[in-house]
Amino acid sequence: MSTHITPNNAAAAQIHESLEYVTSCALPTPWATFQLHAFIDHPSGKEHLALVLGDVNDGLPVLARIHSECLTGDALFSQRCDCGAQLEGSLQQIAAEGRGAVLYLRQEGRGIGLLNKIRAYHIQDSGADTVEANQQLGFADDLRHYGMCEPMLQYLGIKTLRLMTNNPRKMDALKKMGVPVVERIPLILNRNPFNTRYLDTKAAKLGHILPNEGLEHQDETE
Numbered sequence: 001m002s003t004h005i006t007p008n009n010a011a012a013a014q015i016h017e018s019l020e021y022v023t024s025c026a027l028p029t030p031w032a033t034f035q036l037h038a039f040i041d042h043p044s045g046k047e048h049l050a051l052v053l054g055d056v057n058d059g060l061p062v063l064a065r066i067h068s069e070c071l072t073g074d075a076l077f078s079q080r081c082d083c084g085a086q087l088e089g090s091l092q093q094i095a096a097e098g099r100g101a102v103l104y105l106r107q108e109g110r111g112i113g114l115l116n117k118i119r120a121y122h123i124q125d126s127g128a129d130t131v132e133a134n135q136q137l138g139f140a141d142d143l144r145h146y147g148m149c150e151p152m153l154q155y156l157g158i159k160t161l162r163l164m165t166n167n168p169r170k171m172d173a174l175k176k177m178g179v180p181v182v183e184r185i186p187l188i189l190n191r192n193p194f195n196t197r198y199l200d201t202k203a204a205k206l207g208h209i210l211p212n213e214g215l216e217h218q219d220e221t222e
């Protein structure tokens with residue numbers, strides 16, 4: 001039985017030991033009408049999403065973004081990070097090509113959750129950087145995993161990725177899972193006075209491939 005989806009035949013199905021495909025619908029956005037596919041992970045109950053445009057199961061590399069949830073940046077317009085601009089920019093680039101996918105993963109706060117991320121922001125308001133704040137709360141700097149991506153991509157029929165990211169750890173994680181990434185496309189957007197220190201810390205401590213703008217560090221909350 002083919003697992004490829006068309007809007008008319010999508011049916012709930014267990015697609016992996018811990019991941020269930022639930023349903024899909026059309027999602028009109030300012031840039032294109034995507035097909036929104038909903039998955040649920042058990043036992044965490046996390047509801048992961050895929051926004052898909054065009055024919056992605058033709059075997060050719062797919063322009064893709066694997067985006068970790070950031071409620072403050074994605075939905076509340078926060079300028080403390082670059083997430084909202086990256087989400088919007090990736091949807092725009094996919095719309096411009098007419099084909100691609102965004103996996104929207106519910107691993108808020110690099111996996112520590114929304115309330116702990118706000119606790120971390122509170123610590124950062126007193127001068128700690130993003131990694132130090134996680135450590136003060138007793139967390140590793142990045143608790144995310146990408147294990148759900150392989151079954152999600154397989155279900156969507158996506159074989160290889162042209163991935164929009166600045167994060168080599170994400171590329172490595174996908175490669176280790178056997179998801180071929182044939183190209184990395186930088187996604188450098190929305191450097192501003194509120195997130196300059198955050199971006200420079202990501203480059204210095206988390207290995208992100210970002211240009212150092214050489215700007216004077218400013219308090220992220222100023």
Ligand SMILES: Nc1nc2c(ncn2[C@@H]2O[C@H](COP(=O)(O)OP(=O)(O)OP(=O)(O)O)[C@@H](O)[C@H]2O)c(=O)[nH]1
Pocket residue numbers: 066067068069070071081082083086107108109110111112117120121130134164165166167170187202208
């Ligand atoms: N713990 C914590 N999480 C943060 C902070 N700022 C943003 N995040 C979370 O970081 C995640 C995004 O990770 P990033 O490191 O910005 O980017 P990435 O997805 O790893 O890499 P790119 O593909 O280049 O965007 C989202 O889940 C955000 O909620 C912070 O100060 N502390």
Ligand SMILES: [Zn+2]
Pocket residue numbers: 070072073074081082083084
């Ligand atoms: Zn963010």
